[in-house]
Amino acid sequence: MAIQETIIELQGLSKRYGLGDAEYYALRDFDLTVKRGEFIMIMGPSGCGKTTLLNIIGLIDKPTSGQYTLDDRDVSRISSRRQAKFRARQIGFIFQNFNLIPNLSIIENVALPLIYSGFHKYRRLLMASNILEHFHLQEREYYMPWQLSGGQQQRVAIARSLVANPSLILADEPTGNLDSRASHIVMEELRDIHSLGNTIIMVTHNPALTTYATRVINMLDGQIDTDIKTVADRDLSKPGDPEKITVRILPRKSAPAPETTPKPTPKPKPTPKPVPPPKSEPKPEPAKKPKKSPTKKPAAKPKKTSTKRRTK
Numbered sequence: 001m002a003i004q005e006t007i008i009e010l011q012g013l014s015k016r017y018g019l020g021d022a023e024y025y026a027l028r029d030f031d032l033t034v035k036r037g038e039f040i041m042i043m044g045p046s047g048c049g050k051t052t053l054l055n056i057i058g059l060i061d062k063p064t065s066g067q068y069t070l071d072d073r074d075v076s077r078i079s080s081r082r083q084a085k086f087r088a089r090q091i092g093f094i095f096q097n098f099n100l101i102p103n104l105s106i107i108e109n110v111a112l113p114l115i116y117s118g119f120h121k122y123r124r125l126l127m128a129s130n131i132l133e134h135f136h137l138q139e140r141e142y143y144m145p146w147q148l149s150g151g152q153q154q155r156v157a158i159a160r161s162l163v164a165n166p167s168l169i170l171a172d173e174p175t176g177n178l179d180s181r182a183s184h185i186v187m188e189e190l191r192d193i194h195s196l197g198n199t200i201i202m203v204t205h206n207p208a209l210t211t212y213a214t215r216v217i218n219m220l221d222g223q224i225d226t227d228i229k230t231v232a233d234r235d236l237s238k239p240g241d242p243e244k245i246t247v248r249i250l251p252r253k254s255a256p257a258p259e260t261t262p263k264p265t266p267k268p269k270p271t272p273k274p275v276p277p278p279k280s281e282p283k284p285e286p287a288k289k290p291k292k293s294p295t296k297k298p299a300a301k302p303k304k305t306s307t308k309r310r311t312k
């Protein structure tokens with residue numbers, strides 16, 4: 001099973017801004033094939049089109065021309081509404097400035113991408129809590145974003161990017177606003193997530209970080225300048241490995257032998273509840289953390305992986 005599935009195929013993709021004399025191509029006739037399990041770092045001078053590329057791949061923006069196939073579906077020209085839906089289900093986004101919603105608690109921020117999941121709010125918060133536990137941020141779940149350090153906020157953003165079980169994680173300079181210690185922690189998280197079978201595309205200015213990548217692409221003027229794979233496709237982590245899929249820390253009923261292609265979330269099954277679910281929304285009550293939130297653990301704990309976690 002050496003063949004890695006293609007997750008992304010870009011063909012002749014262009015993005016033009018302006019008209020006439022002011023016409024400017026942020027991306028020009030761009031081709032790229034991404035296999036499942038790659039960890040791609042994109043580098044290049046400011047203004048060369050990295051963010052434009054990531055935004056198109058992330059269905060935040062649309063190409064002017066060319067074709068974009070994601071998970072075997074042509075998504076180049078779908079409506080913005082379908083884009084948003086598709087994005088929520090398939091793509092986890094991590095930004096340089098974290099982009100947490102300031103007036104929502106940590107747990108509510110993390111639960112946001114589940115809005116299209118069809119799950120009840122209680123279930124969504126439970127899933128968010130579960131993934132925060134994985135990042136050792138559970139005791140901060142009722143904090144507000146401003147009460148966390150930059151590094152912690154970015155780890156919350158990483159948790160948020162994973163909660164909906166996306167097939168792809170995109171990160172635009174995720175360590176750009178972090179000191180070197182926090183950067184290191186964030187990169188270790190991304191490394192773990194990748195080693196568990198996820199596909200990551202990350203933009204960075206920092207050449208030192210490319211050691212984490214399986215492939216380094218240098219861009220220049222909206223095109224690929226160099227493209228170097230440091231890990232052969234056949235050696236990429238295999239998403240079919242049941243041990244690897246468990247990053248997807250969703251408290252799902254144990255689906256036997258996880259599919260390689262995570263499909264849009266199934267309709268929720270009735271959630272077993274140890275205690276009646278809280279009537280009220282979680283209160284954004286910063287400094288205090290309910291000893292054990294009543295939302296604890298109906299579902300089986302996600303299988304532990306070998307991944308070691310820091311306490312901080």
Ligand code: ADP
Binds near residue numbers: 017
């Ligand atoms: P990078 O992320 O590599 O720094 P960007 O993708 O942000 O580069 O931008 C690529 C080029 O496209 C830049 O010259 C930028 O000025 C231009 N650009 C980006 N967004 C817009 C926009 N909304 N309108 C006009 N020009 C834009």
Ligand code: MG
Binds near residue numbers: 050051052
């Ligand atoms: Mg940019």
